[in-house]
Amino acid sequence: xxxxxxxxxxxxxxxxxxxxxxxxxxxxxxxxxxxxxxxxxxxxxxxxxxxxxxxxxxxxxxxxxxxxxxxxxxxxxxxxxxxxxxxxxxxxxxxxxxxxxxxxxxxxxxxxxxxxxxxxxxxxxxxxxxxxxxxxxxxxxxxxxxxxxxxxxxxxxxxxxxxxxxxxxxxxxxxxxxxxxxxxx
Amino acid sequence: xxxxxxxxxxxxxxxxxxxxxxxxxxxxxxxxxxxxxxxxxxxxxxxxxxxxxxxxxxxxxxxxxxxxxxxxxxxxxxxxxxxxxxxxxxxxxxxxxxxxxxxxxxxxxxxxxxxxxxxxxxxxxxxxxxxxxxxxxxxxxxxxxxxxxxxxxxxxxxxxxxxxxxxxxxxxxxxxxxxxxxxxxxxxxxxxxxxxxxxxxxxxxxxxxxxxxxxxxxxxxxxxxxxxxxxxxxx
Numbered sequence: 001x002x003x004x005x006x007x008x009x010x011x012x013x014x015x016x017x018x019x020x021x022x023x024x025x026x027x028x029x030x031x032x033x034x035x036x037x038x039x040x041x042x043x044x045x046x047x048x049x050x051x052x053x054x055x056x057x058x059x060x061x062x063x064x065x066x067x068x069x070x071x072x073x074x075x076x077x078x079x080x081x082x083x084x085x086x087x088x089x090x091x092x093x094x095x096x097x098x099x100x101x102x103x104x105x106x107x108x109x110x111x112x113x114x115x116x117x118x119x120x121x122x123x124x125x126x127x128x129x130x131x132x133x134x135x136x137x138x139x140x141x142x143x144x145x146x147x148x149x150x151x152x153x154x155x156x157x158x159x160x161x162x163x164x165x166x167x168x169x170x171x172x173x174x175x176x177x178x179x180x181x182x183x184x185x
Numbered sequence: 186x187x188x189x190x191x192x193x194x195x196x197x198x199x200x201x202x203x204x205x206x207x208x209x210x211x212x213x214x215x216x217x218x219x220x221x222x223x224x225x226x227x228x229x230x231x232x233x234x235x236x237x238x239x240x241x242x243x244x245x246x247x248x249x250x251x252x253x254x255x256x257x258x259x260x261x262x263x264x265x266x267x268x269x270x271x272x273x274x275x276x277x278x279x280x281x282x283x284x285x286x287x288x289x290x291x292x293x294x295x296x297x298x299x300x301x302x303x304x305x306x307x308x309x310x311x312x313x314x315x316x317x318x319x320x321x322x323x324x325x326x327x328x329x330x331x332x333x334x335x336x337x338x339x340x341x342x343x344x345x346x347x348x349x350x351x352x353x354x355x356x357x358x359x360x361x362x363x364x365x366x367x368x369x370x371x372x373x374x375x376x377x378x379x380x381x382x383x384x385x386x387x388x389x390x391x392x393x394x395x396x397x398x399x400x401x402x403x404x405x406x407x408x409x410x411x412x413x414x415x416x417x418x419x420x
Contacts, residue, residue, distance in 0.1 A: 019213055019216055019217065022212075022213070022216070023209045023212075023213055026208055026209045026212050026213075027207075027209050030205055030206075030207070030208045030209065031205045033208075034205035034206065034208070035202055035205065038202055038203060039202075044203040047203075048206050048208070051208055052208050052211050052212055052215075055208060055212040056212055056215050056216060059212075059216055096200055096201075096202075097200070097201040098196075098199050098200060098201055099199050099200070099201045123196055123199065126192060126193070126196055127196060127200075130193070130196075141193065142197075145190060145193035145194050145196075145197050146193070146194075146196070146197030146200065147197065148194060148197065173187070173189055173190070176189060176193075177189060182189070
């Protein structure tokens with residue numbers, strides 16, 4: 001093969017039973033799949049299991065995948081479903097943590113220690129506020145902002161209508177602002 | 186995006202998430218192990234492929250310059266010899282062999298008596314689309330698949346593409362037959378709505394096709410030619 005196959009071609013081959021094509025798809029999407037599963041289950045071990053099961057099930061379900069549709073939301077929907085079955089209660093969830101702060105990013109001015117400290121505290125508060133959201137709002141906020149899925153993808157993944165995504169986001173953001181003592185923008 | 190939303194996106198980028206494991210080896214191992222151990226899984230795909238295989242013709246002379254090296258057609262079947270096989274599934278992705286019923290019920294469904302070699306007990310018969318009857322037999326230490334269907338429905342033709350496979354005309358109890366051996370070959374088959382299904386199935390086993398009282402018989406499995414012929418003659 002002279003050129004790398006694009007995704008629709010890989011899907012088509014996988015649909016015909018080509019496991020190498022499916023392997024390629026797994027490698028492309030396993031990062032986002034694992035992150036999605038992790039954020040929804042709150043456990044690295046459960047997330048790995050959920051994502052793995054999802055790729056096995058998705059392969060078997062390829063016959064039902066609509067040609068021309070976007071693969072990623074379809075896959076993530078299966079991942080989310082698997083993750084949902086393994087969801088942990090908030091108390092048993094692994095706490096989300098932030099990377100060590102003050103990693104210089106190219107182009108950024110080096111912040112003063114005070115600014116870095118303040119920024120770090122503010123992020124911790126925001127994260128804690130997200131963690132304390134009701135599950136539905138937390139999942140929606142997580143998909144939309146942490147995983148940076150579009151509203152439409154978020155709706156597909158969480159199996160709700162787009163309008164529901166919008167309303168959950170609105171309510172979630174209101175709640176976060178209230179939690180942080182901020183005025184609505 | 187509001188300022189809060191932007192902060193959330195930035196926060197997501199700064200989350201310390203566990204490193205994503207490489208899932209591909211485990212996923213592939215599971216898919217591969219699921220696909221292989223049951224002979225009837227591949228047989229299931231074959232069964233569909235067989236739905237309308239009819240009698241088999243004599244050879245034509247191959248034209249080595251054409252992509253299709255040899256083509257023959259008889260009744261409901263056309264067999265093509267091609268230089269390269271199309272991409273094919275290794276593993277059955279289609280449903281099962283059909284409904285599991287008794288031999289008598291199967292006969293009622295397909296409209297002909299299910300012929301079997303002498304076997305112990307009464308093995309179940311799988312019936313697909315009320316047209317194809319399949320029995321899984323043990324022979325010479327292997328699981329082999331004996332499928333049969335009435336050749337009267339010539340409209341539901343199928344197409345069999347053959348790669349580097351030996352194709353040899355044979356006779357079974359005086360009836361014409363065809364022995365396909367060595368090298369994988371593929372079957373592309375017609376759906377009942379008379380459109381070609383896209384699925385192409387790769388077959389590694391040897392295949393014996395023959396006619397018996399207007400019924401097309403097909404034996405598939407890891408048997409040698411003499412074993413397959415011997416078994417077929419006892420049906």
